[in-house]
Amino acid sequence: MAEASADAVVTIDVYKAKDLIHSGHRYIDVRTTEEFKKGHLDVENIVNIPYMFITPEGRSKNPQFLEQVSSAFSKDDSLVVGCQSGVRSTYATTDLQSAGFIHVSNMGGGYAAWIENGFGVKKPQEEMEQDEL
Template sequence: MEQKILDSRISGMDLETDRIILEAEEVLTVDVHAAKNLINSGHRYLDVRTVEEFENGHVEKAFNIPYMFSTPQGRVKNPKFMEQVLSVCSKEDHLVVGCQSGVRSVYATTDLLKADFKHVCNMGGGYIAWVENGFAVKKPKMDL
Protein backbone atom coordinates (compact mmCIF):
# COMPACT_ATOMS: atom_id res chain seq x y z
CA MET A 1 0.00 0.00 0.00
CA GLU A 2 2.84 2.38 0.78
CA GLN A 3 4.29 1.77 -2.71
CA LYS A 4 1.01 2.86 -4.31
CA ILE A 5 1.01 6.14 -2.37
CA LEU A 6 4.62 6.82 -3.32
CA ASP A 7 4.06 5.94 -6.99
CA SER A 8 0.89 8.00 -7.34
CA ARG A 9 2.79 11.13 -6.33
CA ILE A 10 4.91 10.99 -9.47
CA SER A 11 2.25 11.98 -11.99
CA GLY A 12 -0.85 12.45 -9.89
CA MET A 13 -2.61 10.18 -12.39
CA ASP A 14 -2.61 6.39 -12.13
CA LEU A 15 -0.11 3.63 -11.51
CA GLU A 16 0.25 2.75 -15.21
CA THR A 17 1.14 6.36 -16.02
CA ASP A 18 3.59 6.41 -13.11
CA ARG A 19 5.21 3.17 -14.34
CA ILE A 20 5.68 4.69 -17.80
CA ILE A 21 7.16 7.87 -16.31
CA LEU A 22 9.62 5.88 -14.20
CA GLU A 23 10.65 3.78 -17.21
CA ALA A 24 11.00 6.88 -19.39
CA GLU A 25 13.47 8.30 -16.88
CA GLU A 26 15.78 5.40 -17.83
CA VAL A 27 15.70 6.35 -21.53
CA LEU A 28 18.52 8.49 -22.89
CA THR A 29 16.89 11.40 -24.71
CA VAL A 30 19.01 13.61 -26.95
CA ASP A 31 18.03 16.86 -28.63
CA VAL A 32 17.68 17.08 -32.41
CA HIS A 33 21.16 18.56 -32.86
CA ALA A 34 22.77 15.63 -31.04
CA ALA A 35 20.49 13.21 -32.91
CA LYS A 36 21.55 14.71 -36.25
CA ASN A 37 25.21 14.30 -35.28
CA LEU A 38 24.63 10.68 -34.25
CA ILE A 39 22.83 9.92 -37.52
CA ASN A 40 25.62 11.59 -39.51
CA SER A 41 28.17 9.47 -37.63
CA GLY A 42 26.45 6.20 -38.56
CA HIS A 43 23.53 5.66 -36.17
CA ARG A 44 20.38 4.40 -37.87
CA TYR A 45 17.20 6.45 -37.52
CA LEU A 46 14.09 4.45 -36.61
CA ASP A 47 10.94 6.48 -37.24
CA VAL A 48 8.09 4.99 -35.20
CA ARG A 49 5.31 7.21 -36.58
CA THR A 50 2.45 5.82 -38.62
CA VAL A 51 3.06 4.99 -42.28
CA GLU A 52 0.90 7.97 -43.26
CA GLU A 53 2.93 10.37 -41.12
CA PHE A 54 6.17 8.94 -42.48
CA GLU A 55 5.02 9.24 -46.09
CA ASN A 56 4.17 12.92 -45.57
CA GLY A 57 7.82 13.64 -44.77
CA HIS A 58 10.66 12.10 -42.80
CA VAL A 59 14.29 12.39 -41.80
CA GLU A 60 16.53 11.38 -44.70
CA LYS A 61 17.84 7.79 -44.44
CA ALA A 62 15.12 6.92 -41.90
CA PHE A 63 13.37 3.58 -41.85
CA ASN A 64 9.81 3.29 -40.61
CA ILE A 65 8.31 0.77 -38.22
CA PRO A 66 5.16 2.16 -36.60
CA TYR A 67 4.96 1.77 -32.84
CA MET A 68 1.23 2.47 -32.89
CA PHE A 69 -1.60 2.28 -35.40
CA SER A 70 -4.56 4.62 -35.67
CA THR A 71 -7.91 2.85 -35.40
CA PRO A 72 -11.48 4.13 -35.10
CA GLN A 73 -11.13 3.46 -31.35
CA GLY A 74 -7.90 5.47 -31.10
CA ARG A 75 -4.25 4.48 -31.24
CA VAL A 76 -3.22 0.93 -30.43
CA LYS A 77 0.26 -0.51 -30.03
CA ASN A 78 1.67 -2.41 -33.00
CA PRO A 79 1.70 -6.01 -31.70
CA LYS A 80 4.50 -6.91 -34.13
CA PHE A 81 6.71 -3.90 -33.40
CA MET A 82 9.57 -5.83 -31.81
CA GLU A 83 9.41 -8.63 -34.37
CA GLN A 84 9.57 -6.05 -37.18
CA VAL A 85 12.51 -4.21 -35.60
CA LEU A 86 14.40 -7.47 -35.08
CA SER A 87 13.87 -8.35 -38.76
CA VAL A 88 15.96 -5.33 -39.84
CA CYS A 89 18.16 -4.54 -36.80
CA SER A 90 20.45 -6.35 -34.43
CA LYS A 91 20.46 -5.64 -30.71
CA GLU A 92 23.96 -4.20 -31.18
CA ASP A 93 22.90 -1.60 -33.78
CA HIS A 94 23.19 2.05 -32.80
CA LEU A 95 19.69 3.52 -33.10
CA VAL A 96 18.14 6.94 -32.74
CA VAL A 97 14.38 6.55 -32.28
CA GLY A 98 12.01 9.33 -33.24
CA CYS A 99 8.33 10.05 -33.77
CA GLN A 100 6.25 13.17 -34.38
CA SER A 101 6.85 14.94 -31.06
CA GLY A 102 8.98 12.61 -28.93
CA VAL A 103 6.30 10.77 -26.97
CA ARG A 104 5.77 7.51 -28.89
CA SER A 105 9.51 7.24 -29.36
CA VAL A 106 10.02 7.21 -25.56
CA TYR A 107 7.68 4.20 -25.34
CA ALA A 108 9.39 2.51 -28.29
CA THR A 109 12.87 3.18 -26.88
CA THR A 110 11.77 1.80 -23.50
CA ASP A 111 10.56 -1.40 -25.19
CA LEU A 112 13.80 -1.73 -27.16
CA LEU A 113 15.90 -1.34 -24.01
CA LYS A 114 13.77 -3.95 -22.23
CA ALA A 115 14.44 -6.28 -25.18
CA ASP A 116 18.20 -5.84 -24.57
CA PHE A 117 19.02 -3.43 -27.37
CA LYS A 118 22.30 -1.91 -26.20
CA HIS A 119 22.73 1.38 -28.09
CA VAL A 120 19.37 3.15 -28.33
CA CYS A 121 18.38 6.74 -27.65
CA ASN A 122 15.25 8.81 -28.05
CA MET A 123 15.19 12.00 -30.12
CA GLY A 124 13.49 14.64 -28.01
CA GLY A 125 11.01 16.84 -29.84
CA GLY A 126 10.62 14.37 -32.69
CA TYR A 127 10.08 15.21 -36.34
CA ILE A 128 8.46 18.52 -35.40
CA ALA A 129 11.69 19.72 -33.74
CA TRP A 130 13.75 18.35 -36.65
CA VAL A 131 11.74 20.43 -39.14
CA GLU A 132 11.70 23.51 -36.88
CA ASN A 133 15.50 23.41 -36.85
CA GLY A 134 15.63 23.43 -40.64
CA PHE A 135 17.26 20.01 -40.99
CA ALA A 136 16.90 18.10 -44.27
CA VAL A 137 13.77 16.04 -44.76
CA LYS A 138 12.51 13.81 -47.52
CA LYS A 139 9.03 14.79 -48.70
CA PRO A 140 6.82 13.15 -51.31
CA LYS A 141 7.02 14.51 -54.82
CA MET A 142 3.91 16.44 -55.75
CA ASP A 143 2.38 16.01 -59.19
CA LEU A 144 1.65 19.30 -60.92
Protein backbone atom coordinates in the same frame (compact mmCIF):
# COMPACT_ATOMS: atom_id res chain seq x y z
CA MET B 1 16.92 -3.25 -12.25
CA ALA B 2 15.75 -5.95 -14.66
CA GLU B 3 13.45 -3.83 -16.81
CA ALA B 4 14.24 -0.53 -18.49
CA SER B 5 12.03 2.33 -17.42
CA ALA B 6 11.34 5.73 -18.92
CA ASP B 7 13.95 7.08 -16.47
CA ALA B 8 16.59 4.93 -18.19
CA VAL B 9 15.81 6.29 -21.67
CA VAL B 10 18.57 8.47 -23.07
CA THR B 11 16.92 11.46 -24.74
CA ILE B 12 19.06 13.57 -27.04
CA ASP B 13 18.24 16.80 -28.84
CA VAL B 14 17.90 16.99 -32.62
CA TYR B 15 21.42 18.42 -33.03
CA LYS B 16 22.96 15.42 -31.29
CA ALA B 17 20.59 13.08 -33.16
CA LYS B 18 21.65 14.59 -36.49
CA ASP B 19 25.34 14.14 -35.59
CA LEU B 20 24.78 10.51 -34.55
CA ILE B 21 22.77 9.68 -37.68
CA HIS B 22 25.43 11.25 -39.92
CA SER B 23 28.10 9.25 -38.09
CA GLY B 24 26.41 5.93 -38.83
CA HIS B 25 23.56 5.46 -36.35
CA ARG B 26 20.37 4.08 -37.89
CA TYR B 27 17.13 6.08 -37.50
CA ILE B 28 13.82 4.41 -36.70
CA ASP B 29 10.81 6.63 -37.41
CA VAL B 30 8.04 5.18 -35.23
CA ARG B 31 5.27 7.39 -36.59
CA THR B 32 2.40 5.88 -38.58
CA THR B 33 2.97 5.07 -42.25
CA GLU B 34 0.59 7.91 -43.13
CA GLU B 35 2.64 10.41 -41.10
CA PHE B 36 5.88 9.09 -42.61
CA LYS B 37 4.52 9.49 -46.16
CA LYS B 38 3.73 13.16 -45.50
CA GLY B 39 7.42 13.81 -44.80
CA HIS B 40 10.38 12.47 -42.89
CA LEU B 41 14.00 13.22 -42.04
CA ASP B 42 16.22 13.54 -45.09
CA VAL B 43 18.88 11.13 -43.83
CA GLU B 44 20.46 7.86 -44.86
CA ASN B 45 19.67 4.73 -42.84
CA ILE B 46 16.04 5.64 -42.07
CA VAL B 47 13.42 2.96 -41.48
CA ASN B 48 9.72 3.47 -40.73
CA ILE B 49 8.38 0.97 -38.18
CA PRO B 50 5.16 2.33 -36.64
CA TYR B 51 4.86 2.03 -32.86
CA MET B 52 1.13 2.81 -32.94
CA PHE B 53 -1.61 2.37 -35.51
CA ILE B 54 -4.66 4.56 -35.94
CA THR B 55 -7.75 2.38 -35.73
CA PRO B 56 -11.47 3.21 -35.65
CA GLU B 57 -11.21 2.82 -31.85
CA GLY B 58 -8.27 5.23 -31.62
CA ARG B 59 -4.54 4.55 -31.42
CA SER B 60 -3.39 1.04 -30.65
CA LYS B 61 0.11 -0.30 -30.15
CA ASN B 62 1.67 -2.22 -33.05
CA PRO B 63 1.77 -5.79 -31.68
CA GLN B 64 4.64 -6.69 -34.05
CA PHE B 65 6.79 -3.65 -33.24
CA LEU B 66 9.62 -5.49 -31.45
CA GLU B 67 9.53 -8.34 -33.97
CA GLN B 68 9.76 -5.89 -36.90
CA VAL B 69 12.65 -3.97 -35.32
CA SER B 70 14.43 -7.24 -34.48
CA SER B 71 14.16 -8.37 -38.10
CA ALA B 72 15.66 -5.08 -39.35
CA PHE B 73 18.34 -4.50 -36.70
CA SER B 74 20.59 -6.42 -34.35
CA LYS B 75 20.51 -5.71 -30.62
CA ASP B 76 23.94 -4.08 -30.72
CA ASP B 77 23.18 -1.69 -33.61
CA SER B 78 23.36 2.01 -32.75
CA LEU B 79 19.84 3.41 -33.11
CA VAL B 80 18.10 6.77 -32.81
CA VAL B 81 14.32 6.55 -32.37
CA GLY B 82 12.01 9.40 -33.30
CA CYS B 83 8.34 10.21 -33.77
CA GLN B 84 6.34 13.41 -34.26
CA SER B 85 7.03 15.07 -30.89
CA GLY B 86 9.06 12.61 -28.78
CA VAL B 87 6.30 10.83 -26.83
CA ARG B 88 5.82 7.62 -28.84
CA SER B 89 9.57 7.36 -29.38
CA THR B 90 10.12 7.43 -25.60
CA TYR B 91 7.80 4.45 -25.18
CA ALA B 92 9.35 2.70 -28.19
CA THR B 93 12.87 3.27 -26.83
CA THR B 94 11.81 1.86 -23.44
CA ASP B 95 10.40 -1.25 -25.14
CA LEU B 96 13.57 -1.69 -27.21
CA GLN B 97 15.79 -1.42 -24.14
CA SER B 98 13.60 -3.93 -22.30
CA ALA B 99 14.00 -6.28 -25.28
CA GLY B 100 17.79 -6.07 -25.02
CA PHE B 101 18.71 -3.35 -27.52
CA ILE B 102 21.81 -1.72 -26.06
CA HIS B 103 22.62 1.46 -28.02
CA VAL B 104 19.25 3.21 -28.35
CA SER B 105 18.60 6.95 -28.01
CA ASN B 106 15.30 8.83 -28.12
CA MET B 107 15.24 11.99 -30.27
CA GLY B 108 13.57 14.58 -28.06
CA GLY B 109 11.07 16.84 -29.81
CA GLY B 110 10.80 14.44 -32.74
CA TYR B 111 10.10 15.37 -36.33
CA ALA B 112 8.51 18.66 -35.22
CA ALA B 113 11.77 19.79 -33.55
CA TRP B 114 13.76 18.59 -36.58
CA ILE B 115 11.67 20.89 -38.83
CA GLU B 116 11.78 23.79 -36.32
CA ASN B 117 15.57 23.67 -36.44
CA GLY B 118 15.58 23.87 -40.23
CA PHE B 119 17.01 20.41 -40.87
CA GLY B 120 16.30 18.67 -44.18
CA VAL B 121 13.11 16.73 -44.78
CA LYS B 122 12.08 14.46 -47.60
CA LYS B 123 8.58 13.90 -48.90
CA PRO B 124 8.03 10.54 -50.60
CA GLN B 125 5.60 12.08 -53.11
CA GLU B 126 8.49 14.21 -54.41
CA GLU B 127 10.68 11.10 -54.65
CA MET B 128 8.05 9.31 -56.72
CA GLU B 129 7.68 12.28 -59.06
CA GLN B 130 11.44 12.35 -59.61
CA ASP B 131 11.47 8.59 -60.30
CA GLU B 132 8.81 9.04 -62.98
CA LEU B 133 10.89 11.61 -64.92
